[in-house]
Amino acid sequence: MREFADLYAELDSTTKTGAKVAAMERYFASATPADAIWAVYFLSGRKPKQAAPSRRLRQWVRELADLPEWLFDECYHSVGDLAETIALLLPTSEQLSEMSLTDWVEQRLLPLRAMPEEEQKAAVLTAWRELDARRRFVWNKLITGEFRVGVSQLLVVRALANVAKLDPGLVTHRLMGEWSPTPAFYQSLVSAETGDGAASQPYPFFLAHPLEGEPPELGSAEDWQVEWKWDGIRSQVIRRRGQSFVWSRGEELVTDRYPELKSLADALPDGTVLDGEILPWKDGQVLPFQELQRRIGRKTVGKKLLQEVPVVLMAYDLIEIDGVDQRDRPLSERRDKLEQVARAIDHPELILSPRVQADSWESLANLRQTSRERQVEGMMLKRRSSPYRVGRIRGDWWKWKIEPYAVDAVLINAQAGHGRRSGLFTDYTFGVWDGEILVPIAKAYSGLTDEEIREVDAFVRRNTLEKFGPVRTVTPMLVFELGFEGIQASSRHKSGVAVRFPRMLRWRKDKQPRDADTLERVKALMRVGGES
Amino acid sequence: MSDSLVELTDQGLYCPAGGFHIDPWKDVDRAVITHAHGDHARRGSRSYLAAEAGRGLLEARLGDVRLETRPYGEAVDINGVRVSFHPAGHVLGSAQVRIEYRGEVWVVSGDYKLADDPTCLPFEPVRCDTFITESTFALPIYRWERSGDIFHQINAWWRANRDAGRASIIFAYSLGKSQRILAGVDASIGPIITHAAVENLNRAYRATGVKLPETALVSETAKGKAFAGALVIAPPSAEGSAWQKRFEPASTAVASGWMQVRGARRRRSADRGFVLSDHADWPGLLEAVSLTGASRVLATHGSAGVLARWLREHGLDAGVIATRFGDEDDVAGGEAS
Numbered sequence: 001m002r003e004f005a006d007l008y009a010e011l012d013s014t015t016k017t018g019a020k021v022a023a024m025e026r027y028f029a030s031a032t033p034a035d036a037i038w039a040v041y042f043l044s045g046r047k048p049k050q051a052a053p054s055r056r057l058r059q060w061v062r063e064l065a066d067l068p069e070w071l072f073d074e075c076y077h078s079v080g081d082l083a084e085t086i087a088l089l090l091p092t093s094e095q096l097s098e099m100s101l102t103d104w105v106e107q108r109l110l111p112l113r114a115m116p117e118e119e120q121k122a123a124v125l126t127a128w129r130e131l132d133a134r135r136r137f138v139w140n141k142l143i144t145g146e147f148r149v150g151v152s153q154l155l156v157v158r159a160l161a162n163v164a165k166l167d168p169g170l171v172t173h174r175l176m177g178e179w180s181p182t183p184a185f186y187q188s189l190v191s192a193e194t195g196d197g198a199a200s201q202p203y204p205f206f207l208a209h210p211l212e213g214e215p216p217e218l219g220s221a222e223d224w225q226v227e228w229k230w231d232g233i234r235s236q237v238i239r240r241r242g243q244s245f246v247w248s249r250g251e252e253l254v255t256d257r258y259p260e261l262k263s264l265a266d267a268l269p270d271g272t273v274l275d276g277e278i279l280p281w282k283d284g285q286v287l288p289f290q291e292l293q294r295r296i297g298r299k300t301v302g303k304k305l306l307q308e309v310p311v312v313l314m315a316y317d318l319i320e321i322d323g324v325d326q327r328d329r330p331l332s333e334r335r336d337k338l339e340q341v342a343r344a345i346d347h348p349e350l351i352l353s354p355r356v357q358a359d360s361w362e363s364l365a366n367l368r369q370t371s372r373e374r375q376v377e378g379m380m381l382k383r384r385s386s387p388y389r390v391g392r393i394r395g396d397w398w399k400w401k402i403e404p405y406a407v408d409a410v411l412i413n414a415q416a417g418h419g420r421r422s423g424l425f426t427d428y429t430f431g432v433w434d435g436e437i438l439v440p441i442a443k444a445y446s447g448l449t450d451e452e453i454r455e456v457d458a459f460v461r462r463n464t465l466e467k468f469g470p471v472r473t474v475t476p477m478l479v480f481e482l483g484f485e486g487i488q489a490s491s492r493h494k495s496g497v498a499v500r501f502p503r504m505l506r507w508r509k510d511k512q513p514r515d516a517d518t519l520e521r522v523k524a525l526m527r528v529g530g531e532s
Numbered sequence: 533m534s535d536s537l538v539e540l541t542d543q544g545l546y547c548p549a550g551g552f553h554i555d556p557w558k559d560v561d562r563a564v565i566t567h568a569h570g571d572h573a574r575r576g577s578r579s580y581l582a583a584e585a586g587r588g589l590l591e592a593r594l595g596d597v598r599l600e601t602r603p604y605g606e607a608v609d610i611n612g613v614r615v616s617f618h619p620a621g622h623v624l625g626s627a628q629v630r631i632e633y634r635g636e637v638w639v640v641s642g643d644y645k646l647a648d649d650p651t652c653l654p655f656e657p658v659r660c661d662t663f664i665t666e667s668t669f670a671l672p673i674y675r676w677e678r679s680g681d682i683f684h685q686i687n688a689w690w691r692a693n694r695d696a697g698r699a700s701i702i703f704a705y706s707l708g709k710s711q712r713i714l715a716g717v718d719a720s721i722g723p724i725i726t727h728a729a730v731e732n733l734n735r736a737y738r739a740t741g742v743k744l745p746e747t748a749l750v751s752e753t754a755k756g757k758a759f760a761g762a763l764v765i766a767p768p769s770a771e772g773s774a775w776q777k778r779f780e781p782a783s784t785a786v787a788s789g790w791m792q793v794r795g796a797r798r799r800r801s802a803d804r805g806f807v808l809s810d811h812a813d814w815p816g817l818l819e820a821v822s823l824t825g826a827s828r829v830l831a832t833h834g835s836a837g838v839l840a841r842w843l844r845e846h847g848l849d850a851g852v853i854a855t856r857f858g859d860e861d862d863v864a865g866g867e868a869s
């Protein structure tokens with residue numbers, strides 16, 4: 001546990017990728033397989049469910065530190081992170097435990113959830129007594145189910161691959177899907193031998209990079225396969241050893257949630273893996289993404305919902321056929337095979353992603369202008385000779401998105417952020433004019449530089465009108481250009497509209513609040529947007 | 533005529549009976565100064581009165597002003613009001629101001645700490661009726677480790693950087709914190725280089741008799757000479773500047789009480805944050821308040837409302853007094869942190 005807490009602190013204290021990877025390599029090189037796999041588990045973003053309710057933890061720390069509730073709340077507001085607040089408030093510990101990470105997780109952490117309250121309290125208090133501030137913080141993060149550290153799975157993979165002297169693509173592949181953090185799995189993860197994976201194992205997705213510059217810089221349009229950019233859930237549909245599996249982008253097995261796609265997978269020849277997008281689809285047309293949201297998260301779907309929001313797989317690629325990995329074959333060849341498979345099974349829920357045909361970049365650019373009517377987000381440009389790579393890599397696959405919707409809105413209230421942004425006002429609500437009133441239109445917290453965030457933070461502190469808990473309303477003075485991906489009518493919002501993926505495009509220091517947009521204009525955008 | 537011995541005016545804290553201000557933020561006739569930090573000692577007043585130990589620093593900061601000083605503990609009579617200075621343990625020459633008039637005693641703490649610091653006299657509790665206390669770090673999350681342990685961490689970091697062929701740059705306020713670090717580190721690890729802003733004040737410290745290890749100015753260091761293994765002490769304003777580039781490869785650190793909280797640590801781009809403060813932590817504030825025996829406490833600067841509420845709940849008459857010391861906006865580590 002000490003080594004893991006030290007690793008956490010090291011990862012946390014640097015923004016340099018190289019230093020992070022080096023720290024993980026040092027850890028993996030000296031950790032037991034049992035500890036190493038738990039570290040991989042946590043570092044790659046997997047986490048156990050919350051082991052003890054926050055309410056209890058707050059209660060217990062207040063008892064130990066002898067603090068009234070209001071003072072605990074003041075501390076929490078100032079720190080912005082529960083696990084850290086608790087770690088900072090607990091009395092200094094006397095006898096430190098040198099138990100391994102594995103023992104801490106398996107003997108102390110995992111049993112907590114099922115314990116009755118009194119027993120759980122005794123166990124948590126004992127743990128706190130045996131840990132110093134740094135380890136307590138990590139422990140608290142684990143029991144609150146909030147463990148997060150600033151490394152991507154990509155970096156974890158790089159460190160593992162370096163230690164095991166393996167190709168990072170192979171390690172990524174082995175880490176996909178569902179696995180248990182056992183020493184045996186760690187051995188197989190870093191093993192030089194390539195054995196058969198589980199029948200359900202998906203491949204790492206190849207993700208497109210946003211297009212930088214103009215398409216003509218990509219060379220001749222003939223070298224590129226152009227498709228529409230659909231807005232659904234990226235998915236892999238697998239048929240192997242007589243079994244069917246549907247994976248969602250979030251590496252979640254969702255076979256049972258989409259019976260349509262299960263049926264499609266059942267029809268595939270054995271040893272086939274398709275890459276595509278789950279789309280809500282009816283009468284030959286895509287439905288708004290919001291419709292699909294009604295199905296996301298539902299473990300079982302009723303008949304009514306199945307009828308109202310049927311889904312299809314918009315197939316992009318073929319990754320495996322006859323049990324053979326096709327990723328190093330060129331896209332043009334994979335596309336041919338994909339078309340053959342689609343023709344052979346002729347399944348109503350399998351739709352081939354149409355190729356956009358045009359003889360020049362210019363006509364493609366014109367066609368792209370029709371994206372909104374088609375309810376797509378723009379185009380995908382894929383080099384016809386490209387292999388199916390791992391992750392988001394520049395060069396072969398580009399997404400050429402249409403410009404987001406943009407409006408100028410006024411900052412009307414602000415709230416302090418959490419984690420890295422704790423103590424700073426970083427979460428903003430924006431309003432647009434409805435007559436003489438600013439009605440809230442969107443909340444956004446991304447898009448500004450650190451410098452700008454500090455500037456806005458200082459503004460909020462100096463121009464607070466009222467405080468409601470952590471929220472401060474401010475004098476409407478600052479104007480920002482907001483971008484978002486979609487607008488929909490909504491009865492739940494005061495403004496009557498709901499926007500998707502709002503973010504700050506830029507701070508319009510050149511504009512006065514009076515220059516901000518009106519609600520009327522926002523509603524007009526919605527109509528142009530092709531809401532049928 | 534107010535019946536308060538000290539009240540808040542547009543110019544700052546004011547003693548109407550004595551006709552003087554304490555740490556005023558606007559120009560006044562007579563300014564009584566607790567210490568040389570910029571938020572407490574400002575140019576522009578007609579005359580200044582301060583503790584003798586702070587003379588060198590005040591002259592370095594204020595330039596040529598009418599400055600009168602008194603040794604700690606020696607009373608001055610100002611229009612029938614007895615005024616004396618008592619060590620605050622914050623920085624060299626820092627003082628609490630004791631004000632006595634017709635049997636009533638008030639103490640204005642200025643900034644203070646209870647932690648040990650070889651560059652100044654330790655905090656001296658002064659009995660009083662009303663205590664105006666700073667409250668920069670008045671939250672129970674702020675509990676400082678022993679200074680010795682922090683210096684152990686700083687030394688270990690410096691040594692590791694030296695062994696890896698890197699310079700160690702530590703950003704600390706030029707007045708007080710920098711000299712405390714100089715006096716606290718193990719100077720045998722390597723050479724120590726200072727920013728000109730720091731060296732200016734080192735001179736005043738040395739002239740007052742504070743022992744500091746040998747330091748060299750960056751400009752005195754021969755061009756092309758490697759800085760690997762050196763400890764560089766610079767003010768926070770130098771962080772991220774072009775000035776910093778010349779030391780590469782280097783590891784950077786910030787020394788400040790705000791570094792106690794991860795969010796504040798992560799907002800600074802430094803590699804390390806050492807929790808070293810010249811202000812009292814939460815237990816220190818409570819201890820100081822209790823040692824004064826004051827029945828009335830006015831908190832100012834930082835989490836004043838929290839301290840006042842806590843003291844009220846513990847039977848004292850406590851409130852908040854809204855001075856302009858410190859800059860609450862600058863939570864990520866103001867100059868006086």
Ligand SMILES: [Zn+2]
Pocket residue numbers: 567569572622643868
């Ligand atoms: Zn100060």
Ligand SMILES: [Zn+2]
Pocket residue numbers: 569571572643857858868
């Ligand atoms: Zn101050």
